[in-house]
Amino acid sequence: MTTQIFFFITLLVLTTFFTTTLASHDHDHDQDHHNPPLATVHITNILPQKNNPMKIRCNSNKKYFGYKTLACGEDYKWIAEERDLYFCEALWGRFMASWHAFQPKRDIGQQSVFWLVKQNGFFLSWDNSTWVKKSIWETE
Numbered sequence: 001m002t003t004q005i006f007f008f009i010t011l012l013v014l015t016t017f018f019t020t021t022l023a024s025h026d027h028d029h030d031q032d033h034h035n036p037p038l039a040t041v042h043i044t045n046i047l048p049q050k051n052n053p054m055k056i057r058c059n060s061n062k063k064y065f066g067y068k069t070l071a072c073g074e075d076y077k078w079i080a081e082e083r084d085l086y087f088c089e090a091l092w093g094r095f096m097a098s099w100h101a102f103q104p105k106r107d108i109g110q111q112s113v114f115w116l117v118k119q120n121g122f123f124l125s126w127d128n129s130t131w132v133k134k135s136i137w138e139t140e
């Protein structure tokens with residue numbers, strides 16, 4: 001009799017445990033479903049080899065990445081939340097530039113957003129092969 005009660009209680013505890021675990025798992029799954037889609041932003045420095053490295057700083061209203069130094073040929077990437085705007089500033093010798101590296105209105109639905117940084121400006125591509133100039137270097 002005692003054994004039966006013990007068994008019953010154990011069963012009850014286990015059932016409660018599994019139900020709770022499954023319920024919280026479902027909850028997580030639901031959360032995932034509501035997370036915004038993500039896009040990868042790539043920024044590649046292809047400035048001439050002989051020049052200074054460039055410094056770059058990007059942020060959204062939620063994320064601040066800090067300054068990074070990008071040597072010639074080097075690239076920098078991060079995962080963007082598609083509903084956030086990501087703004088970047090770059091410094092290169094006496095030049096500076098600022099542009100929207102990820103702009104929801106322009107880039108939503110794209111898996112990747114590629115940028116090439118050249119002497120004559122900043123070029124955007126969604127497929128890493130067709131490029132459109134979007135911004136230029138400026139001096140004070």
Ligand SMILES: *[C@@H]1O[C@H](CO)[C@@H](O)[C@H](O)[C@H]1NC(C)=O
Nearest residue numbers: 042044077112114127128129
């Ligand atoms: C983009 O294209 C360049 C040149 O073909 C290649 O080296 C690079 O790996 C590509 N980047 C990605 C993320 O596919």
